[in-house]
Amino acid sequence: MAKEMERALITGGAGCIGSVLAERLAARGDSVRILDNLSSGRREHLAALEGAPGFEFIEGDLLDLEALTQAMHQIDIVYHLAANPDIRYTPGDPTDKDLRQNTIATHGLLEAMRAAGVRRLVFSSSSAVYGVSDRSSISETDPVRPVSLYGATKLASEALIGAFQNLFGMRCWIFRFANIVGGRVRTKGRTVIGDFIHKLRENPVELEILGDGQQAKSYLHVDECVGGMLHAVEHARSGLNILNLGCSDNLTVRRIADLVAMAMGLAGVQYRFTGGPVGWPGDVPRFRLDVTAMAAIGWRTVRNSEQAVVEAIGASLGAAECKR
Amino acid sequence: MAKEMERALITGGAGCIGSVLAERLAARGDSVRILDNLSSGRREHLAALEGAPGFEFIEGDLLDLEALTQAMHQIDIVYHLAANPDIRYTPGDPTDKDLRQNTIATHGLLEAMRAAGVRRLVFSSSSAVYGVSDRSSISETDPVRPVSLYGATKLASEALIGAFQNLFGMRCWIFRFANIVGGRVRTKGRTVIGDFIHKLRENPVELEILGDGQQAKSYLHVDECVGGMLHAVEHARSGLNILNLGCSDNLTVRRIADLVAMAMGLAGVQYRFTGGPVGWPGDVPRFRLDVTAMAAIGWRTVRNSEQAVVEAIGASLGAAECKR
Numbered sequence: 001m002a003k004e005m006e007r008a009l010i011t012g013g014a015g016c017i018g019s020v021l022a023e024r025l026a027a028r029g030d031s032v033r034i035l036d037n038l039s040s041g042r043r044e045h046l047a048a049l050e051g052a053p054g055f056e057f058i059e060g061d062l063l064d065l066e067a068l069t070q071a072m073h074q075i076d077i078v079y080h081l082a083a084n085p086d087i088r089y090t091p092g093d094p095t096d097k098d099l100r101q102n103t104i105a106t107h108g109l110l111e112a113m114r115a116a117g118v119r120r121l122v123f124s125s126s127s128a129v130y131g132v133s134d135r136s137s138i139s140e141t142d143p144v145r146p147v148s149l150y151g152a153t154k155l156a157s158e159a160l161i162g163a164f165q166n167l168f169g170m171r172c173w174i175f176r177f178a179n180i181v182g183g184r185v186r187t188k189g190r191t192v193i194g195d196f197i198h199k200l201r202e203n204p205v206e207l208e209i210l211g212d213g214q215q216a217k218s219y220l221h222v223d224e225c226v227g228g229m230l231h232a233v234e235h236a237r238s239g240l241n242i243l244n245l246g247c248s249d250n251l252t253v254r255r256i257a258d259l260v261a262m263a264m265g266l267a268g269v270q271y272r273f274t275g276g277p278v279g280w281p282g283d284v285p286r287f288r289l290d291v292t293a294m295a296a297i298g299w300r301t302v303r304n305s306e307q308a309v310v311e312a313i314g315a316s317l318g319a320a321e322c323k324r
Numbered sequence: 325m326a327k328e329m330e331r332a333l334i335t336g337g338a339g340c341i342g343s344v345l346a347e348r349l350a351a352r353g354d355s356v357r358i359l360d361n362l363s364s365g366r367r368e369h370l371a372a373l374e375g376a377p378g379f380e381f382i383e384g385d386l387l388d389l390e391a392l393t394q395a396m397h398q399i400d401i402v403y404h405l406a407a408n409p410d411i412r413y414t415p416g417d418p419t420d421k422d423l424r425q426n427t428i429a430t431h432g433l434l435e436a437m438r439a440a441g442v443r444r445l446v447f448s449s450s451s452a453v454y455g456v457s458d459r460s461s462i463s464e465t466d467p468v469r470p471v472s473l474y475g476a477t478k479l480a481s482e483a484l485i486g487a488f489q490n491l492f493g494m495r496c497w498i499f500r501f502a503n504i505v506g507g508r509v510r511t512k513g514r515t516v517i518g519d520f521i522h523k524l525r526e527n528p529v530e531l532e533i534l535g536d537g538q539q540a541k542s543y544l545h546v547d548e549c550v551g552g553m554l555h556a557v558e559h560a561r562s563g564l565n566i567l568n569l570g571c572s573d574n575l576t577v578r579r580i581a582d583l584v585a586m587a588m589g590l591a592g593v594q595y596r597f598t599g600g601p602v603g604w605p606g607d608v609p610r611f612r613l614d615v616t617a618m619a620a621i622g623w624r625t626v627r628n629s630e631q632a633v634v635e636a637i638g639a640s641l642g643a644a645e646c647k648r
Binding site: 089096099104107110111114129132140141142143144145146147148149151152153155156158159162163164166169212240242281282322 | 365420427428431438452455471477479607
């Protein structure tokens with residue numbers, strides 16, 4: 001059965017994940033409208049889409065009700081990826097940045113959807129909602145105890161989505177992302193990969209590693225992240241679907257340092273650990289995701305965490321080459 | 325060991341729960357400051373405290389940063405009870421009322437605490453954070469899937485509190501309340517008891533009951549609610565303590581109708597059910613709370629749900645008499 005063309009709105013569509021999603025949707029014939037304030041997204045990420053039939057770009061902020069209302073016109077489904085991409089809280093930062101850009105922005109989006117009668121929403125949440133868990137592998141029904149402002153405001157967004165879903169008869173897919181890597185290189189909210197490449201370019205002999213290097217997290221390649229979302233929108237049929245999206249294994253920060261050094265052709269790099277179990281305040285040092293709910297609807301990752309990271313390192317090094 | 329006197333701030337301290345808490349704290353020698361915008365609280369509730377040593381009342385809103393900063397001066401512990409008391413969403417209402425009065429207000433409070441170096445927080449959350457569960461009895465580690473804006477914004481507040489607790493080294497007690505009844509009669513956010521009394525005064529022959537009357541919820545008398553909070557602040561020693569606070573049994577709406585009619589001396593009242601399993605959109609029709617975590621620190625309820633409700637009915641009827 002051929003899928004009917006849909007009119008999709010992607011918030012944060014100029015970002016690293018959103019731009020890949022936009023290309024995938026356009027390639028299958030959907031019309032794509034993007035709302036992005038370009039605070040971290042980049043217009044260049046959308047180069048392949050400019051001039052494509054049905055493609056529209058609106059430069060605007062989710063907190064701007066007028067831009068939101070305009071963006072929602074005649075939309076079938078919203079992919080809500082816009083967020084503050086910087087997971088870490090830096091002392092001295094205002095503490096309401098995530099609240100505004102994640103939670104309040106999500107409420108505004110939901111309200112605009114309700115007003116316009118748009119009933120389907122796909123949301124990029126985060127495994128940061130779980131916080132620090134003693135379970136070997138975290139499933140969607142395990143306790144949510146976020147320890148960062150980022151995780152807390154993602155959970156708050158999830159909760160608002162659930163209430164709107166129930167009160168106003170929406171259908172929603174909430175994905176709790178692993179660390180998404182690969183594809184376009186982030187310019188803000190730098191990943192551990194970008195951090196190591198940057199540091200080793202500055203000093204190829206010694207590498208500072210935050211924490212004790214034993215932090216171990218689940219990774220997922222951006223292409224598989226986008227594929228997983230689209231698969232679940234098709235196959236997860238509840239009113240409210242909450243799904244972990246990541247590899248079921250994990251990878252230590254120390255191993256990532258090894259992989260980056262190897263890819264850069266560096267041998268004998270001395271590691272200097274800042275110490276302690278967490279990389280920064282609010283960091284969740286170790287987790288693995290239980291992805292059996294995604295498996296139950298027929299989705300599997302192709303790459304494991306290490307393969308995803310290796311590919312991302314290659315892309316990052318290549319992209320940096322291109323910039324010279 | 326005698327407890328040292330503390331300087332307490334109670335937000336929403338002129339409300340039905342807050343005013344009872346204020347009296348209890350003052351009676352044990354704590355100095356009590358109240359911040360309340362009197363949107364649902366009433367100054368008369370504090371009559372017994374006026375002129376007591378250390379008692380202060382600030383009429384102000386949590387969303388007013390200046391009032392908050394003033395209220396936080398030299399405080400040891402904050403009891404944060406202020407909230408939109410009306411759990412139901414009425415179609416046509418703005419959808420951001422709970423977001424503002426629960427979540428954004430809580431963030432402002434946390435930020436004011438951080439700025440002033442106040443490190444202990446007691447928060448009145450709600451069993452509404454659980455949403456509709458298939459468990460016979462809900463424990464604190466069970467999934468949270470709120471189905472109302474009230475429940476969603478309470479969960480959002482919990483999440484922010486957890487993040488601040490972790491990032492800024494606070495100690496916090498989050499209580500997921502059952503339905504709190506008894507004591508002073510609510511003028512806003514009317515309970516099922518007040519609703520039935522009101523309707524039976526208008527028409528003592530027939531009573532409209534929302535839903536099918538089989539909704540069954542956990543109740544707790546306000547005196548035991550306040551006692552439970554104070555007990556846990558003393559005995560629950562984690563950085564972040566999340567505790568169900570209620571009776572472990574539940575009571576049907578139909579049984580409450582019987583109890584109200586009996587207390588009013590009415591026989592043969594005809595019940596007319598509006599039908600359907602839920603009383604209103606966002607209602608959680610059936611739940612029982614697992615309170616073994618409170619039991620583990622030595623707390624037990626004296627009244628069960630029915631006894632709490634019977635006492636509350638008596639107080640409501642008495643209070644109404646007084647008003648004539």
